[in-house]
Amino acid sequence: xxxxxxxxxxxxxxxxxxxxxxxxxxxxxxxxxxxxxxxxxxxxxxxxxxxxxxxxxxxxxxxxxxxxxxxxxxxxxxxxxxxxxxxxxxxxxxxxxxxxxxxxxxxxxxxxxxxxxxxxxxxxxxxxxxxxxxxxxxxxxxxxxxxxxxxxxxxxxxxxxxxxxxxxxxxxxxxxxxxxxxxxxxxxxxxxxxxxxxxxxxxxxxxxxxxxxxxxxxxxxxxxxxxxxxxxxxxxxxxxxxxxxxxxxxxxxxxxxxxxxxxxxxxxxxxxxxxxxxxxxxxxxxxxxxxxxxxxxxxxxxxxxxxxxxxxxxxxxxxxxxxxxxxxxxxxxxxxxxxxxxxxxxxxxxxxxxxxxxxxxxxxxxxxxxxxxxxxxxxxxxxxxxxxxxx
Numbered sequence: 001x002x003x004x005x006x007x008x009x010x011x012x013x014x015x016x017x018x019x020x021x022x023x024x025x026x027x028x029x030x031x032x033x034x035x036x037x038x039x040x041x042x043x044x045x046x047x048x049x050x051x052x053x054x055x056x057x058x059x060x061x062x063x064x065x066x067x068x069x070x071x072x073x074x075x076x077x078x079x080x081x082x083x084x085x086x087x088x089x090x091x092x093x094x095x096x097x098x099x100x101x102x103x104x105x106x107x108x109x110x111x112x113x114x115x116x117x118x119x120x121x122x123x124x125x126x127x128x129x130x131x132x133x134x135x136x137x138x139x140x141x142x143x144x145x146x147x148x149x150x151x152x153x154x155x156x157x158x159x160x161x162x163x164x165x166x167x168x169x170x171x172x173x174x175x176x177x178x179x180x181x182x183x184x185x186x187x188x189x190x191x192x193x194x195x196x197x198x199x200x201x202x203x204x205x206x207x208x209x210x211x212x213x214x215x216x217x218x219x220x221x222x223x224x225x226x227x228x229x230x231x232x233x234x235x236x237x238x239x240x241x242x243x244x245x246x247x248x249x250x251x252x253x254x255x256x257x258x259x260x261x262x263x264x265x266x267x268x269x270x271x272x273x274x275x276x277x278x279x280x281x282x283x284x285x286x287x288x289x290x291x292x293x294x295x296x297x298x299x300x301x302x303x304x305x306x307x308x309x310x311x312x313x314x315x316x317x318x319x320x321x322x323x324x325x326x327x328x329x330x331x332x333x334x335x336x337x338x339x340x341x342x343x344x345x346x347x348x349x350x351x352x353x354x355x356x357x358x359x360x361x362x363x364x365x366x367x368x369x370x371x372x373x374x375x376x377x378x379x380x381x382x383x384x385x386x387x388x389x390x391x
Contacts, residue, residue, distance in 0.1 A: 021323055028327025028367065029334060032360045036335025040352040041342055048348040052189060058250075059091075059227050060131065060190050063218040063238050066247040074245035076215050080238040084218060087233055089226030094130035095215035096121040096199070102175035102209050104198045106161045110173075116160040120174050120198045121216075122205035123152070130219045131191040138166030138183030145182055146201025149208055152183040156195040174198055175209045190251040191219065282371070313377060320372020321365060328364025332357055 063084065065074040077083075085093045104118040127133065128140055139145075141152055151172060153163060163170060163181060170181040179200060188194045205211035218238065222230040235246040336352055343350030 021326075025323055025327035025330065028324055028364055029331035032328050032331025032364060033334035033338065035363075036332055036352065036356050036360050037338040037342075039356040040335060040339030040350065043351040043353055043356075044339060044343040044346075044348045047351045048346070051349065059222050059224050060251055061220045061222060061227070061231055061234060062191075062249050062251060063220065063234050064216060064247050064249075066245050068242075068245055074239075074242070076218065076246070077239055078213055080215060081218055083237050083240075084220060084234065087230055087237055089223045089230045090220055091223060092126070092130045092221040093218065094124045094127045095218045096123050096127065096194075096197070097202075097205070097211060097214055098216045099175065099200075099205050099209045099211050104157070104161070105173045106163075108173055116157075117196055118157045118160060118198055119193075119196065120200065120205075120209070122202045122211050123199040124202060127199070127219070128185075130221055131188055131194070133188045133191070133194060134186045136184045136186045137164075138181070140183055141199070141201045147203045147207070148201075149177055149179045149204060150182045150201065151179040152185060152199045153181060154185050154195040154197045154199070155187045157198055158184045160196075172198065174200065177208050179208075193217070316375055317369065317372050320375070321368045324364040324368025324371070325361070328361045331364070332360045335360070 063076070063080070065076050068074050081093055081095055084090060099120040099122055102120040103112070103115050104120055105112075105115070123141065125141055125143065125146055128135070135152075136155065138152070141150065151174065152166075153161065153172075158164070158181075161172060163172070163184070166181045166183050168180060171178045172181060173179070179198075185194060200209070202211075202213075206213060220230070220234070231248060231250070234248045235243040239246045336357070339352055340350045
């Protein structure tokens with residue numbers, strides 16, 4: 001038979017039992033849709049991460065105190081910032097310093113145990129430009145406000161304190177002193193510690209909160225081509241007598257690690273989709289076996305009219321492949337729609353690798369071929385007289 005004849009004969013069997021064919025194809029479609037959606041959403045998330053890092057830059061390095069040889073918490077020297085600025089390849093330097101045990105409250109009436117996990121820091125005036133922070137409301141600290149009791153809240157800190165906007169009449173209590181909220185930050189992807197921070201000017205922290213002047217995190221931007229070299233010099237430059245007491249990290253690596261965790265979870269979901277696909281294949285096999293039993297008179301008549309065993313076998317195998325292909329095509333479309341919908345909802349660029357689409361259709365054809373092989377062989381083995389004698 002010609003290829004068109006094989007397709008036409010295989011399709012005839014599906015048209016005579018549309019509901020059964022639909023339900024069998026649905027099992028395949030669900031498995032393929034799950035696999036395509038998982039790969040698509042994971043790829044879209046990765047594309048969003050790449051876009052975010054491209055906008056924020058991957059050349060941000062942070063320097064912080066580690067531990068001494070005795071296990072105590074180390075301290076960066078007061079000269080750490082100006083010394084780091086002298087490194088060839090450094091483009092920008094800024095810092096924050098934790099202000100002792102200063103607690104942050106909405107008012108003096110809040111119980112002391114309800115700190116909300118908000119930490120008070122002294123901050124340099126050039127911090128937003130270095131870490132890529134943006135102001136959601138109000139304004140950042142200036143040489144004027146940085147010398148007075150003024151504070152800028154991180155996004156999470158403002159939410160925990162119940163503050164939605166900055167203003168001269170909006171105040172919080174830090175270390176027992178009232179500070180006016182002059183600004184609220186947007187979330188800072190590369191400096192997540194700022195999200196739950198209350199940031200005051202360096203002079204203000206020293207004057208009102210007894211800040212000792214030691215930075216606890218120094219942020220640096222480096223020339224991309226010299227990033228590795230700068231990273232190797234930071235510890236020894238920040239604390240020459242004890243470079244082992246300095247920790248140097250790259251925030252973009254943390255984001256990449258988070259993405260890798262998401263990829264591992266995506267692998268688990270792919271396994272679930274594969275199980276669903278296997279169940280769909282069993283459904284196709286069951287449908288084809290029942291189809292052979294129900295259509296024995298048809299098989300006998302075709303054999304009596306001269307159809308060979310190979311043609312009968314090809315007919316049922318084609319029917320199984322068509323059934324799986326319909327399910328696979330529907331699953332690919334459904335998975336693509338889910339990916340596009342979710343990515344649009346999250347404001348991500350939606351990406352579906354071509355191998356996922358091609359692999360989805362290919363997997364269905366393999367499943368269909370395996371599932372239909374036994375029913376096709378069984379149909380071909382029926383003798384014409386035996387098949388026609390079936391009531």
